[in-house]
Amino acid sequence: MDEFALTCERIAATGSHLEKIAILAEYFSQLDDENLTRAIRFLTGNPVASAPREQTLFGFEDPPKLAIGHATLRRALQLATGWDLETLRQCQRAVGDTGETVGHLLRDRSKGENLPLCLAEDLLFQLLAERQPTRRESLLVEAFKRHRPLALKYLVKSLSGNFRIGLLSKMVEEAVALSTASPIADLRAANNLAGDLAKTAIAARKGQLSQIEVRLFHPMDFMLAKPLPDPLPDTVLKTLSAGSWLVEDKYDGIRVQVHIENGLVEIYTRGFERVTSTFPELVHAFGSMTGAAILDGEILAWQGDRSLPFTVLQQRLARKKVNRSMMESNPVVFVSYDILYRDGRLLLDCPLEERRSCLEQALSRTKIRIAPQSRLQDVTTLEMLFGHARANGNEGLILKQSGSSYETAKRSGSWLKIKKVFATLDVVVTAAEQGHGKRASMLSDYTFAVLDGNQYLNIGKAYSGLTDTEIRDLTKLLKSIVIGRYGNRVLQVVPSVVLEVGFDGIQRSLRHKSGFALRFPRILRWRTDKAPKDCDTLDRVRDLYESTLNLTANRNIDKE
Amino acid sequence: MRIEYHPSGIYLPDSNLWMDSREPVEVNWISHAHSDHARGGHQRTYSSVKTLRFLQLRDAEAQNAPQNATVLADREWFDLGNGTRIQPVPCAHIIGARQLLVESGGERLCYTGDIKLKASLLGSATEIVPCDHLIIESTFGLPIYSFLSAQEAASRIVDFAAKCLRKQEIPVFLGYGLGRGQEIVHVLTNAGIPVAVHGAIGKLIPAHEVSGYAFPGWEPYNPNKLSGKALVVVPGFKEVLEGLDIAIRIAYVSGWAMLDHSRARTGAEELIPYSDHGDFSELLEIVDRSGAKKVDVVHGYTEPFANILRQKGIDARAARVESFAEEDT
Numbered sequence: 001m002d003e004f005a006l007t008c009e010r011i012a013a014t015g016s017h018l019e020k021i022a023i024l025a026e027y028f029s030q031l032d033d034e035n036l037t038r039a040i041r042f043l044t045g046n047p048v049a050s051a052p053r054e055q056t057l058f059g060f061e062d063p064p065k066l067a068i069g070h071a072t073l074r075r076a077l078q079l080a081t082g083w084d085l086e087t088l089r090q091c092q093r094a095v096g097d098t099g100e101t102v103g104h105l106l107r108d109r110s111k112g113e114n115l116p117l118c119l120a121e122d123l124l125f126q127l128l129a130e131r132q133p134t135r136r137e138s139l140l141v142e143a144f145k146r147h148r149p150l151a152l153k154y155l156v157k158s159l160s161g162n163f164r165i166g167l168l169s170k171m172v173e174e175a176v177a178l179s180t181a182s183p184i185a186d187l188r189a190a191n192n193l194a195g196d197l198a199k200t201a202i203a204a205r206k207g208q209l210s211q212i213e214v215r216l217f218h219p220m221d222f223m224l225a226k227p228l229p230d231p232l233p234d235t236v237l238k239t240l241s242a243g244s245w246l247v248e249d250k251y252d253g254i255r256v257q258v259h260i261e262n263g264l265v266e267i268y269t270r271g272f273e274r275v276t277s278t279f280p281e282l283v284h285a286f287g288s289m290t291g292a293a294i295l296d297g298e299i300l301a302w303q304g305d306r307s308l309p310f311t312v313l314q315q316r317l318a319r320k321k322v323n324r325s326m327m328e329s330n331p332v333v334f335v336s337y338d339i340l341y342r343d344g345r346l347l348l349d350c351p352l353e354e355r356r357s358c359l360e361q362a363l364s365r366t367k368i369r370i371a372p373q374s375r376l377q378d379v380t381t382l383e384m385l386f387g388h389a390r391a392n393g394n395e396g397l398i399l400k401q402s403g404s405s406y407e408t409a410k411r412s413g414s415w416l417k418i419k420k421v422f423a424t425l426d427v428v429v430t431a432a433e434q435g436h437g438k439r440a441s442m443l444s445d446y447t448f449a450v451l452d453g454n455q456y457l458n459i460g461k462a463y464s465g466l467t468d469t470e471i472r473d474l475t476k477l478l479k480s481i482v483i484g485r486y487g488n489r490v491l492q493v494v495p496s497v498v499l500e501v502g503f504d505g506i507q508r509s510l511r512h513k514s515g516f517a518l519r520f521p522r523i524l525r526w527r528t529d530k531a532p533k534d535c536d537t538l539d540r541v542r543d544l545y546e547s548t549l550n551l552t553a554n555r556n557i558d559k560e
Numbered sequence: 561m562r563i564e565y566h567p568s569g570i571y572l573p574d575s576n577l578w579m580d581s582r583e584p585v586e587v588n589w590i591s592h593a594h595s596d597h598a599r600g601g602h603q604r605t606y607s608s609v610k611t612l613r614f615l616q617l618r619d620a621e622a623q624n625a626p627q628n629a630t631v632l633a634d635r636e637w638f639d640l641g642n643g644t645r646i647q648p649v650p651c652a653h654i655i656g657a658r659q660l661l662v663e664s665g666g667e668r669l670c671y672t673g674d675i676k677l678k679a680s681l682l683g684s685a686t687e688i689v690p691c692d693h694l695i696i697e698s699t700f701g702l703p704i705y706s707f708l709s710a711q712e713a714a715s716r717i718v719d720f721a722a723k724c725l726r727k728q729e730i731p732v733f734l735g736y737g738l739g740r741g742q743e744i745v746h747v748l749t750n751a752g753i754p755v756a757v758h759g760a761i762g763k764l765i766p767a768h769e770v771s772g773y774a775f776p777g778w779e780p781y782n783p784n785k786l787s788g789k790a791l792v793v794v795p796g797f798k799e800v801l802e803g804l805d806i807a808i809r810i811a812y813v814s815g816w817a818m819l820d821h822s823r824a825r826t827g828a829e830e831l832i833p834y835s836d837h838g839d840f841s842e843l844l845e846i847v848d849r850s851g852a853k854k855v856d857v858v859h860g861y862t863e864p865f866a867n868i869l870r871q872k873g874i875d876a877r878a879a880r881v882e883s884f885a886e887e888d889t
Contacts, residue, residue, distance in 0.1 A: 015829050095704055441821055
């Protein structure tokens with residue numbers, strides 16, 4: 001862990017991606033196979049991946065996860081350093097990262113013993129096996145007193161998997177490729193199949209990347225669609241006219257990948273999260289399918305023959321386990337549109353049309369829906385198709401290039417999406433909150449309001465869309481107009497900063513004083529040219545909301 | 561001794577003496593020349609001779625030079641004539657910085673101003689004076705803060721510059737206009753590294769030379785002559801440099817460089833945790849060796865630091881004043 005930690009510090013101390021990769025590759029090449037496996041598991045936030053895990057009657061057990069809470073860590077730190085909890089809380093707040101806080105506070109306090117990776121892993125296994133909080137604490141305290149602060153900083157960081165050293169997972173892949181002299185594309189493809197970078201790295205060392213076989217029950221990369229500008233520029237229209245394209249509705253649900261083999265079913269989100277237990281009726285629906293497959297598609301709230309608003313789906317997502325009444329009040333379906341694997345055969349490189357017919361065949365004896373698809377005859381029909389998609393409760397359109405393979409590396413342009421901002425509002429910032437991680441020292445989360453008479457009523461909160469420079473400038477400005485404080489992190493400010501926000505929808509909400517909430521609000525611009533009195537009013541918000549009701553009135557789904 | 565904490569500064573009503581007042585008052589002590597502590601417009605001002613020199617330099621431009629300024633000599637009592645006598649005590653922070661010892665009604669009060677205990681690269685060493693009541697700053701009053709010594713910082717600064725120059729990259733050091741900036745220029749020039757200096761930092765170098773510090777061969781910043789030189793600029797200048805088509809590497813020399821997230825805030829790659837404020841253990845040692853029974857904490861982590869002192873059996877409180885602007889950035 002000491003070498004590992006030094007490597008991480010060196011990676012943090014350069015802004016150059018290439019240098020970061022080179023430093024990591026050099027470190028990797030000094031490790032034997034066992035330690036390389038450990039180092040990669042630590043780096044990818046999965047330090048206890050090799051702990052035994054069991055297959056049960058209903059699928060796999062959750063992969064082992066080391067859930068060590070802040071409270072446990074803080075108590076262990078208290079015991080190891082003698083500092084009171086209030087002081088520790090203040091330190092944690094100033095630093096913004098638990099591992100780093102641990103490192104700082106243990107300075108000059110430890111015995112300075114080496115912490116080899118195998119010992120670090122062993123310690124985590126012990127913590128994993130230990131159910132009793134006080135025993136966990138004493139394991140940590142013992143480690144805190146024994147090893148060097150820098151090693152402990154990164155040991156604790158590896159518990160959360162968030163190292164904050166500017167290292168993206170794709171850069172770890174590149175370092176593996178560099179240290180094993182393998183082409184990066186081959187390494188990525190192999191890792192996508194194996195779902196285990198440590199295993200892939202060892203295979204790469206032995207020159208056996210091509211022998212890696214697809215393994216089910218780990219999420220593979222999703223193919224993403226490139227967003228098209230609105231309105232469509234002539235160049236895009238030309239490209240579309242020149243090629244051959246298939247059109248599907250773009251659904252407003254949760255993108256998932258479903259793995260099926262021997263009656264076992266697992267559902268993974270794009271965030272690689274396993275959500276199988278949230279959707280038992282889908283697991284049941286796949287029961288009638290034979291063979292093995294990996295499907296790509298979307299989970300939608302559904303009634304009759306059309307999809308319901310995302311809010312209905314959201315209520316489902318809020319539950320880890322669902323009961324029968326939830327399943328009845330918030331019914332869901334899976335709409336599939338692609339297939340990545342079927343009965344031992346990997347389909348990523350097959351043309352779109354071939355995958356489609358394989359999908360149809362695979363689902364022929366099930367009731368699983370397949371997204372309707374049509375061939376784009378003429379770009380002039382896009383406007384009409386978009387209107388139909390919206391009338392069906394869908395978000396927009398997705399265009400797929402005829403003959404294209406399932407490309408996971410980047411937004412390749414073989415899939416294109418047409419989606420329009422629902423509307424924009426000019427809003428006023430009423431409160432600002434300290435960010436996390438990289439933005440811990442800045443005010444990067446803003447609560448904003450619209451005007452009603454002469455008062456400002458909050459309608460939402462957003463934290464993306466501005467550049468770091470803008471956030472820095474805004475932080476300075478907002479700090480100068482603070483009028484109050486809620487809790488530790490939120491500063492109330494004089495309403496004076498106007499932002500333009502775009503959003504995808506509007507709904508009633510008790511959370512905000514305005515009585516409305518925006519869907520996917522994102523900051524489009526900082527309107528330095530506008531004064532707060534020029535911002536949009538609650539009346540405009542009400543009008544926008546009513547316009548969506550009219551659109552969906554005949555669907556009788558609004559449960560207000 | 562009664563002490564009042566006002567948003568504008570610290571006031572001793574029995575002695576009619578303000579300390580570091582930011583509003584015009586009758587009688588004011590200026591601990592050092594940083595602008596958040598030293599404002600003009602008072603009827604009478606007391607300071608060290610070097611602090612006064614900085615103020616005259618700065619305020620000559622603003623045509624606001626201190627009126628009726630009286631220079632007080634180190635370690636000599638000065639009688640205010642109302643039963644109070646005051647004495648400046650050497651203090652490591654920036655050149656000219658002094659603590660103030662106040663004696664009134666048989667009680668000794670010491671106001672540290674901004675202070676560190678370890679030697680600074682430029683300026684006096686701190687002398688600790690026994691007192692009954694101490695007013696101390698706590699900019700870095702949490703146990704996470706532990707800084708490099710001046711020598712360690714100097715070698716990190718030189719190493720970073722040399723490493724960048726070897727790779728044909730331009731090392732950039734961010735430091736504010738009075739203090740840190742000159743410390744860095746002093747270290748680099750004396751190591752024989754060519755240095756280009758931002759105007760705000762450069763214009764105060766002569767005033768440091770008068771105090772006996774050498775800055776051999778520094779040049780003013782010139783955007784057309786950058787290659788092969790280390791740059792020392794004020795933090796706000798970073799955006800200008802990023803706009804030029806040159807490969808720069810930024811080092812951040814500051815107490816805040818203790819924290820990894822300062823990289824995101826400053827764009828620095830190299831963090832060199834060194835400050836002209838004391839780190840946590842220095843602040844504790846100052847309190848300890850002063851023997852003060854009562855301690856008031858101003859600036860920074862006032863509540864947590866006072867809380868830590870109370871746990872050590874000291875009658876400590878956080879002075880509730882609006883914090884002065886954060887200068888160590």
